[in-house]
Structure formats: structure tokens, C-alpha cells
Amino acid sequence: MYLSTKGILAFVNELYSSKPTGKECDGMIYKVISKAEFKRFIDTLVLNNPSFGPRQVDSDIRGDAVYHFLPVTSFDDIAFDYTATASSAKHFFLPFREELSRFAFHGQDWNQHINYDTNPIVLIGLRPCDISALNILDDVLLNGHFPSPYYLGKRKNTFVIGMDHLPRPDCFCKSMNHHSVQTGFNLFCSDIGEEYYLSINSSKAFNFLKEFNTRDPHDEDNCRLVERRKLISNSFLSEVDVTALPSILDIEFDSPVWEKWGNKCLSCGTCAMVCPTCYCYSVEESFAIDLNGATRQKRLYSCNLVDFAVVAGGHNFRPKNGDRLKYRYYHQHRGFAENANQQICVGCNRCGRACLAGINPKDVINDLRMEKESCLTNVSLSPGRT
């Protein structure tokens, strides 16, 4: 499964010259595997590859378990019954800090060294919204005019196993239509009781599974899968009305709602750090301590941080908390040209859960809608009698 720097460059050239399909095999193959055999499969996989899966790291004050994607070396390490990780799986593809290039000085000249090499890993237990987030990042970072070889190397060298789950009370991925996912993974596992219903989306996954006992799904299995999907779909407690949201955001550009929520904002950047799709970054160049070279480093940044829009000379284009918060919502829910103005929020509500100030997409968007609706009500009032 390993793709080297050379391979990555070849792939990037291909991306430049043609539209990729984003898939490794054309059709999806469906299989059913018993849970005992699935355990054997996972054990073999994680024993032979650096692997990451959800693990409990803490219990919070409410007694709820806190999970993160961490290294695992056996099936038993993995909390398959986890709800959601506190931080997304984004950093496996877009590290919080990443060296982009290294410079070596000699005399009047210098060399630049770039390395796209990355170790292949297995990522187990991603939720449909997490995989959707990767598909959105693919759109931005691979399918645009300038594909990122750094991202591509990590994406291509990561074996993604998805797992379905019953939503948390605050999950609103169904509103964003990301509660199920059809692409972007190698293998997706739906829990149909004693067995998993497997959607196999890559030749790699298909070949791995050849070594294990699986069978073709019967009608009964298909029924159980449909039932499972229905159960998941009907279990959502949170709904965010995103109908026409991009245009509402345009109309509400000067809404007092932004100042109201902006006043609460601590500008701490937590929302963007835990978000599965926030990809904004800053680039720093620094001398090596021996002054014989330099490095160029990329780090994930947040549009809520105070100096996000500071330019050379010191001018800050967005000095107010509310303005910065607004632009985060614009990027998340209105989209930018680079991903065809699609919303990039997948509805995982990690930002809402992590925000100490209680700012969350559901409340902010509902507030904007109320603003909009009250304005319509005012406009439609009949003039009073004279």
C-alpha cells in the first residue's frame, strides 16, 4: 500500500492533467463477516501495520468517556463502542505542524529539500461524518488547481476503516447529509447484530479480506442493513435547518447575531483545531540554530485567532471577535470558491462540544434564521390604521 515520493509526484502530475475518480476500484463489493472473524481480521491488520483507533483517555465531569484516535496494537485496544473522538482524525492527513521544506546554505548558493515520504498507517473506526470530511478535504486539497502532494501522500498511504454508529444527542450530521458515506474509505463496517456488513471500496481491502472468512450477503442481511440504517437515521435528536443557508449568510452579513456570539468568543482556536475540515494554516520560515540552513514549516491555524488576518505592516483586517467568528461560519457553511462554494461542515459538532464559551453551529445558525424570520415578519406587517 506504500506510495513513495516518486509515486506521489507521478500521481500529482496525473491529478494536474486529468480529473481523478477518487476511487481505487470501480464498484463496491459487499460481504458479511462474523464478529469473531472480524476480531481476527483487525488483530492481524494492527499487528502488521502501524494502526490508530479510538481509545478512552479520560472521563469528564459528567462521567462521559473522552476518546481520541491513538496508536493501537490489538483489537482489545480499540473502543469499538465509542461515541465520537474529542479531536477529529484530520491531523493524520494535515498534521498540526508539518515541515514543508528544508534549506541548506553553501557559500552564495542553497539547496531545497522536500520530502513527501510518509509511513503507511491503518485508521480504524472513523464515522461516516469523519470520512465525509476527508472527501471534502480531497475536494479542496486534491481536486483543485494545485493538488497538495503532502496531503496526497498521507491520504494514499492511509487505510481507512469506517464504522457506523448511533448518533450522540448533539450530532447533526444528518442535517448536513453526512450521516452515511459512499466513498472515501477502504472498508466500511455496518453493525448488523452478530455480524458486520462490509462495504469494500478498494482492492487493498478486498485482498486483505481474502485471507479471512467472509460470505456474500443474503436478502436477510440486506434487510438487516436497511433496518440498521433506518435505526441510525431515526435516532437523530438534533436538527439544524440548513436550507438556503448560504444565501441567508450573505443576507445576514451585518447581522447583530455576529457581535452577540463574537462577544462570547475567547478567540482560542479550539473549534478549528478539533474540526475535521478546518484546513487553514500559517507558514513560518526559520533559520537553523547553526545558521547553515533553514526550514519552512506549516501549522494549522484558526481564523478565530487574533492575528489570523494581520498583514505585513501590522494592519489587522479582522480585529473584532465577531468578524472572525463570522468568517469561520462563512467558510464552514457557505464555502469558498476552491470547493465550489459547498458547505464544508459535516455536522459532527466537535467544535460545539469543545467550545468553552458555548458557541455551537446549531444555536448560531438558528439565531441567524430567527433574525431572518423576524425581519420577514416585520416586513409583512400591515400598516396601521390612521
Added chain:
Amino acid sequence: MRHQGFTFKKLKFASFEFTCCEGCQLQLANRESTLINFLELLDIRNFRELSSEQHNNFDIVFIEGCISRHDEVDRLIKIRRQATTLIAFGTCACFGGVNSMKNKFSIEEVVAEVYPDMVVETLPVKKISDVVTVDISIPGCPVSKEEVERIVVSLVTGSQVTLPKYPVCVECKAQLNTCLFELGEICLGPITRGGCNAVCTTGKTPCLGCRGPSEEINMPAFLELVNERKLNLEDLREKITFYNAFEGFINYEA
């Protein structure tokens, strides 16, 4: 040192301590992997922790500690006259530091407690900028050697000297830590300047704000969060006054 047509000169460097533990200066001799390269950047004129040689001509001076005696005031003013760039080095120099707890009591009480039956001349604690002009501040208890290296390289190469403007939370999230508020603690991370790589919170110890406030902190929102979670306000007061780093924001206290 010549690179790319530029000539870089070593810094004519001195470091002095006032009222402090000298732990920040000790950091300068830490991080062995880069120590030789780091010392290559400095022409050490006066720094008793690293060299017994003492010269009184220097350009760049690090000042560690706060000011708590009259003779310290005189000594600091003399150093300021000599230095072209004076750097407040460490939390005590930047904000007064832990020593500032002395200012919560009368001088008589303090002397009676620490030096009973002795004649001791002492002043309420002042940060360096209360006495002389400070050109650059490097906060931290202790300072981060990595950050010091970056700043020294900037000084040698004539680049802009910067500190992160964002709060500790950014680096804390990158460490995949569980937020300490979620574990029922008060943590000053959301209002404290980052750059420490969230070393305390990664060890599950709440941030006490040794690096001082981040740029344009939202203190009302921070206090609201402490109130809303019904956390102990006495604990908040103790943390926020611990290093005297939030002096200007003290009016917001509940």
C-alpha cells in the same frame, strides 16, 4: 559568520539576575543537543552561570528576576545605560512573578515572617519595566529554551522578534489533551499566551498563566465561563494572581 552574502555578528551578551531563582538563566545552559551552536551565537561578556570572565561592555542583556531592593534599582539603571537592547527574561522580570505575593502584605509583616528580629531593607516587588525601559520580553516560568533560541537567532540575523499572539489552547489541542475545564478544573490556558507547547496542561496541571495574557484576551467571557461552570472563585483568584501577570485585568475579577 557569512551566509548568502550576509555577515552575522555574535551578540555581545550579558545576563544578570535580580530577585529570582536563576532557573531561567539555567535554561540557557540546557538543551544540550543545540547548546554548542547556541553558544556560537553569543560573545559572552558577563554571565556568571556560564563563565567566570567579567567584562562590562555588552550590547544585549538578559535581566532575570524582579526588583525588590533599592540597590537593585541602582544596579539595573546602570545596566540599562550600558545595554543597547534590554530583554526582560522570564516571568519574574516580565510581570513580577511568584515574588509578587509579597505585595499582598505590609513590608513589616513580610520581614517579621521571613527574617524575624533582623533589620532588612526591602521594597514591594516591581517588574523590570516599572524601573527601566524594556525592549523585548521573553516570558515563562521557566522560559522555553526553544523560544529563546529562536529569539537569539532573530537578534543575530536582524529578523523581527515575535511571540505567539494566540492562547495556550491552540498548542494544547494539538497535543490531544482533554480540556481541564472538562475535568472540573480552572485553567488559564484560554487567556494565556501560547508558545510553551502546553507543557503544564499536557501533564494535566492547569495553566497558571506564567506567560502572561495573550493578545486581546476576552476576560469577561473567561469569567463567565468560570461562573457558569460554578467553579471556585477563590481558586480563580489564586491562579490569576499567582504570577501577577494579569495585573491590568484584575478589575474584572468577580
